[in-house]
Amino acid sequence: xxxxDSAHGNIKSSNIVLSxxxxxxxxxxxxxxxxxxxxxxxxxxxxxAPEVTDGRRVSQKADVYSFGVLLMEMLTAKSPTQxxxxxxxxxxxxxxxxxxxxxxxSEVFDVELSNRQDAEPMVQLMLLxxxxxxxxxxxxxxxxxxVARIEQICMNSGIMRDHVST
Numbered sequence: 001x002x003x004x005d006s007a008h009g010n011i012k013s014s015n016i017v018l019s020x021x022x023x024x025x026x027x028x029x030x031x032x033x034x035x036x037x038x039x040x041x042x043x044x045x046x047x048x049a050p051e052v053t054d055g056r057r058v059s060q061k062a063d064v065y066s067f068g069v070l071l072m073e074m075l076t077a078k079s080p081t082q083x084x085x086x087x088x089x090x091x092x093x094x095x096x097x098x099x100x101x102x103x104x105x106s107e108v109f110d111v112e113l114s115n116r117q118d119a120e121p122m123v124q125l126m127l128l129x130x131x132x133x134x135x136x137x138x139x140x141x142x143x144x145x146x147v148a149r150i151e152q153i154c155m156n157s158g159i160m161r162d163h164v165s166t
Contacts, residue, residue, distance in 0.1 A: 009058035011066035012047045012080075013073055046080025046091050051137055061137035064146060068132025072096055075126055077110035093133045096126065121157040125150070 008026060015028045049065035052058055069080050072092050080092045099107045104126055105119045113122055128149050134140045141149070153159075 007058045007060050008063050008066075009052075010047075011063050011070060013070055016070070049137065050135055059137065060143060061140050064132050064140045064143055065134075065137075067143070067146065068129040068140075069093060071125060071129040071132065075110065075113065075122060075129065076108055077112075093130075097130060097133075101127070118157065121153050121159070124153045124156075128153075 008028075010028055011026065015026055017025050017027050019025055047066040047069045049062040052062045069092060072078075073080055076092065076096070078092055078095075096104075096108055101123065104123060105114050108126070109119070109122055116122070128141075128146065132140055132146060
């Protein structure tokens with residue numbers, strides 16, 4: 001989807017696959033338009049941007065929202081519709097926003113990640129995820145801005161990759 005003006009419309013963890021070289025690839029491109037978006041599965045609903053759930057069209061900004069939820073899912077090891085205390089009706093994005101950023105390491109991040117000595121890259125990724133999950137689509141970064149921020153976080157933390165594929 002890199003360089004594309006189209007929207008995927010169904011970004012979620014089950015649509016991310018790894019290549020033999022461990023590059024992340026997005027599957028099901030274009031398939032969401034074949035089905036109804038008005039009745040998403042309960043699991044997919046947690047990834048959907050507010051403007052998509054109220055009947056408006058899928059857009060690149062809706063994909064950015066979904067990517068932000070996906071990033072939160074990876075950092076917390078929680079489903080988009082699961083909170084740590086099993087609160088019904090509370091989604092992952094709302095829960096992360098409700099915890100002060102200074103408490104993310106102890107309250108929000110997956111236990112395996114929170115044991116790391118340097119939490120700063122995870123905090124920066126979570127801040128990016130929160131930005132991606134902005135209610136107003138115009139307040140969300142573009143996907144190219146998301147990629148640039150991830151690359152910057154990797155460079156600043158000493159995590160280097162040959163390339164980033166979107």
